[in-house]
Amino acid sequence: MHSDGQKAPLALKLAAGAGILFLHLPILLIFVYAFTTEEKSYQWPPPGFTTRWLGVAWDRPDVWSALGLSLKVASIATLIALVLGTLAAAAVSRSRFFGREAVSLLVILPIALPGIVTGIALRSAFNLAEIPFSFWTIVLGHATFCVVVVYNNAVARMRRTSGSLIEASYDLGADGFQTFRYVILPNIGTALLAGGMLAFALSFDEVIVTTFTAGQQQTLPIWMLEELVRPRQRPVTNVVAMVVVLVTLLPILAAYWLTRDGDTVAGSGK
Amino acid sequence: MSTAALSTLASARGTGGFTGALSDLFWRRPRFLLFLLLLPPLLWLGIIYLGSLFALLLQSFFSIDEFSGLIDRTFTLRTYAQLFQPANYDIILRTVVMAMLVTLASVAVAFPIAYYAARYAKGAAKAFFYVAVTLPLWSSYLVKIYAWKLILAKEGILTWGLGKLGLLPLLDAWLSLPMVGGNSLSLSATGTFIVFVYVWLPFMILPIQAAIERVPPSLMEASADLGADAGQAFRTVLLPLALPGVIAGSIFTFSLTLGDYIIPQIIGTSRLFIGQAVYAQQGTAGNVPLAAAFTVVPVVIMGIYLWAARRMGAFDAL
Numbered sequence: 001m002h003s004d005g006q007k008a009p010l011a012l013k014l015a016a017g018a019g020i021l022f023l024h025l026p027i028l029l030i031f032v033y034a035f036t037t038e039e040k041s042y043q044w045p046p047p048g049f050t051t052r053w054l055g056v057a058w059d060r061p062d063v064w065s066a067l068g069l070s071l072k073v074a075s076i077a078t079l080i081a082l083v084l085g086t087l088a089a090a091a092v093s094r095s096r097f098f099g100r101e102a103v104s105l106l107v108i109l110p111i112a113l114p115g116i117v118t119g120i121a122l123r124s125a126f127n128l129a130e131i132p133f134s135f136w137t138i139v140l141g142h143a144t145f146c147v148v149v150v151y152n153n154a155v156a157r158m159r160r161t162s163g164s165l166i167e168a169s170y171d172l173g174a175d176g177f178q179t180f181r182y183v184i185l186p187n188i189g190t191a192l193l194a195g196g197m198l199a200f201a202l203s204f205d206e207v208i209v210t211t212f213t214a215g216q217q218q219t220l221p222i223w224m225l226e227e228l229v230r231p232r233q234r235p236v237t238n239v240v241a242m243v244v245v246l247v248t249l250l251p252i253l254a255a256y257w258l259t260r261d262g263d264t265v266a267g268s269g270k
Numbered sequence: 271m272s273t274a275a276l277s278t279l280a281s282a283r284g285t286g287g288f289t290g291a292l293s294d295l296f297w298r299r300p301r302f303l304l305f306l307l308l309l310p311p312l313l314w315l316g317i318i319y320l321g322s323l324f325a326l327l328l329q330s331f332f333s334i335d336e337f338s339g340l341i342d343r344t345f346t347l348r349t350y351a352q353l354f355q356p357a358n359y360d361i362i363l364r365t366v367v368m369a370m371l372v373t374l375a376s377v378a379v380a381f382p383i384a385y386y387a388a389r390y391a392k393g394a395a396k397a398f399f400y401v402a403v404t405l406p407l408w409s410s411y412l413v414k415i416y417a418w419k420l421i422l423a424k425e426g427i428l429t430w431g432l433g434k435l436g437l438l439p440l441l442d443a444w445l446s447l448p449m450v451g452g453n454s455l456s457l458s459a460t461g462t463f464i465v466f467v468y469v470w471l472p473f474m475i476l477p478i479q480a481a482i483e484r485v486p487p488s489l490m491e492a493s494a495d496l497g498a499d500a501g502q503a504f505r506t507v508l509l510p511l512a513l514p515g516v517i518a519g520s521i522f523t524f525s526l527t528l529g530d531y532i533i534p535q536i537i538g539t540s541r542l543f544i545g546q547a548v549y550a551q552q553g554t555a556g557n558v559p560l561a562a563a564f565t566v567v568p569v570v571i572m573g574i575y576l577w578a579a580r581r582m583g584a585f586d587a588l
Binding site for chain 2: 007008012013015016019020022023024026027029030033041042043044045080083084085087088090091094095097103106107109110112113114115116117118120121122123124125127128140143144147170175176177198201202205207208211221224225228229237241244245248249252253256260
């Protein structure tokens with residue numbers, strides 16, 4: 001009997017379905033709360049529905065400045081991560097050398113160790129070196145742990161790209177830069193794009209390391225954290241939470257679409 | 271053809287000029303190219319990241335002067351000894367027990383999803399499962415915690431639902447228990463536990479799924495041919511082969527729980543976890559050496575864990 005013909009046992013179907021619901025229902029709940037008329041508590045069921053809070057949140061300058069800072073940090077951190085991740089991936093996938101394993105370990109380490117370790121390590125280093133906290137200290141932290149997602153995507157793609165393509169390009173008279181521009185880049189382009197999007201999503205959402213490396217600046221996650229610890233205006237938080245879900249949804253789906261055949265994107269972990 | 275001849279050929283046909291000369295150099299000396307490729311990432315990670323880690327480690331061997339509150343920069347193990355004071359030891363124990371429970375619960379919830387997605391879902395259903403697991407993985411961490419604050423609140427949907435089912439006395443009985451209980455679910459250790467399981471669950475599903483997908487279907491058929499029933503085949507063939515995936519997933523759930531300080535701060539009791547202790551020590555208490563010593567605890571625990579996991583072959587499933 002072939003396994004393709006087998007039907008899943010009912011209990012397994014129910015358990016898997018329940019698990020998927022468990023993963024998604026809480027996020028869907030955010031969408032309902034964004035439109036509730038209740039201001040002071042998390043009352044369920046909502047006493048009524050209104051779109052008023054969308055306008056209130058729109059008019060909040062603190063939300064806009066936090067969003068702006070998050071976008072700026074994520075863009076620059078992603079650019080740095082793209083450069084460093086691609087370089088490391090090229091070195092590791094194209095040749096064997098002493099300490100190759102150590103390089104991949106070093107790239108993965110910032111994300112394998114608990115975020116709080118990375119955060120406090122950076123903070124104490126900034127303190128020791130007497131570097132004041134600024135926009136750039138946030139970027140520094142973010143870029144450090146974003147390298148790994150670009151690296152993972154690029155390495156996976158470079159492994160699948162045949163080395164003979166590059167040799168053929170040399171044989172046909174292209175120099176190293178032309179080969180990179182016309183042969184390597186088109187091959188790894190979508191993987192880099194996917195890695196960059198995930199790096200962007202990772203940075204846009206990061207809070208643990210940021211709490212240690214930010215001074216007075218508020219990124220959007222820091223703003224959310226403040227609201228979670230000391231709620232001031234719950235309806236605005238609800239709306240911001242909904243927008244964050246929608247904004248992060250797009251790059252994730254796009255990254256999945258770009259790398260869907262073959263290599264995995266997110267199994268590498270956060 | 272000699273290398274020199276080849277490179278003359280390349281420079282004759284390539285762009286020439288400076289870039290041409292440079293790419294000839296890379297061709298003749300691949301080690302030089304490798305060096306240039308590795309230099310920026312190694313400088314960045316080596317100096318900024320490893321440097322910071324060493325700075326942290328160094329500080330854990332300093333101590334704080336209890337009268338002046340200043341940091342005494344002489345080598346001492348006194349700060350580490352403080353970790354074994356009852357108050358601090360409790361924090362470590364509580365965090366480790368929580369990490370273990372969260373890991374066990376994650377396996378229980380994740381396994382059916384991973385098993386179904388790996389063995390039964392085909393084509394579009396498989397893609398659906400993949401997206402259904404990766405979307406929550408990558409969606410905002412704080413939004414997920416916030417969603418649970420809404421769910422677990424006293425006036426929230428869970429209390430409402432249990433009320434409709436007439437199960438409120440059960441909830442009250444559970445909340446009145448010591449250790450796990452509290453004023454409401456969002457102020458109890460049970461709440462902290464649920465949110466940890468929820469937030470780390472995708473990290474457990476993906477490696478288990480990868481491990482199960484690698485088990486060839488013919489192996490299961492062979493065990494059926496040899497007379498094993500479905501349960502026996504599952505226990506004696508599939509489960510041992512899926513174990514590396516489970517261990518790989520547990521690395522994430524364990525490590526992430528050990529280092530988290532946001533979830534127990536927002537949902538849970540006032541009893542601290544390691545992450546919160548680190549945050550409080552370096553922040554309000556200003557005791558950076560003790561904070562540094564506290565961070566060494568999860569690093570050491572994870573070091574031992576990773577070493578054991580490696581011996582069980584878990585890294586192949588990552």
